[in-house]
Amino acid sequence: MVESLVNWFTTLFADLLPGELVVFLLSMMPILELRGGLVAAALYGIPIVEAVCICFIGNLIPIPFILLLIRPIFNWLGQTSLFRPLVEKLENKAMGKSDTIQKYQFWGLLIFVGVPLPGTGAWTGALIASMLNISIKRAMPPIILGLGMATTIMCFFSYFLPWLLLQM
Numbered sequence: 001m002v003e004s005l006v007n008w009f010t011t012l013f014a015d016l017l018p019g020e021l022v023v024f025l026l027s028m029m030p031i032l033e034l035r036g037g038l039v040a041a042a043l044y045g046i047p048i049v050e051a052v053c054i055c056f057i058g059n060l061i062p063i064p065f066i067l068l069l070i071r072p073i074f075n076w077l078g079q080t081s082l083f084r085p086l087v088e089k090l091e092n093k094a095m096g097k098s099d100t101i102q103k104y105q106f107w108g109l110l111i112f113v114g115v116p117l118p119g120t121g122a123w124t125g126a127l128i129a130s131m132l133n134i135s136i137k138r139a140m141p142p143i144i145l146g147l148g149m150a151t152t153i154m155c156f157f158s159y160f161l162p163w164l165l166l167q168m
Contacts, residue, residue: 005032010040019044020054027058030123034059034147035116035154042158051159052151059122063143066126067136094127101128106142109134113146116153122146 013022023046027037034055041051074091077083097119101108113125122143129139 005036010043019046020050023051024054024058027055028062031121033121033123034150035121038151038154038158042162048155048159052155056147056151059147060144063122063126064136064140066123067130067139070127070130090127091131094124094131097124098128098132101125102132105134106138109139110142110146110149113143114149114153116150121150 010019010022010026013025017025019041023037023041023044026032026040027034029036037055037058038051041048041055046054074087078087097112101112104111109125109129112120112128113122125143125146126139129143
């Protein structure tokens with residue numbers, strides 16, 4: 001799913017925006033995040049060091065805002081009949097994945113953000129941390145380290161593995 005979204009997004013903006021900006025914007029988006037950004041960067045032929053910097057920063061920018069503002073936003077939206085079902089669905093989905101984070105706190109959040117599987121990542125990790133009332137001071141370090149872990153894993157699949165296959 002991530003790959004098809006990346007392909008759609010890069011095709012849509014290929015002629016309108018520079019590749020680096022497309023990669024940056026992809027990295028800021030929920031679902032795609034750094035994982036999608038690195039795949040797009042590899043498709044654009046952006047060098048790995050530049051791609052890592054763009055994607056890491058792009059994925060990190062929304063996180064403090066999510067940690068600080070998502071609960072007040074959800075509370076406000078939850079008061080409307082139009083958005084209440086969406087807010088409840090997002091809260092239930094996030095809390096359904098919160099067991100490991102709740103049990104292991106730092107390490108649970110780090111692993112949740114760091115292992116690039118569907119439904120995990122910095123956005124969801126920040127949402128869960130906020131729902132569990134984990135302070136921004138305690139949530140940011142494992143999220144940043146988790147992003148580093150996800151970056152390493154995704155660089156392997158986006159850059160090293162294709163290079164290795166071409167060498168065969």
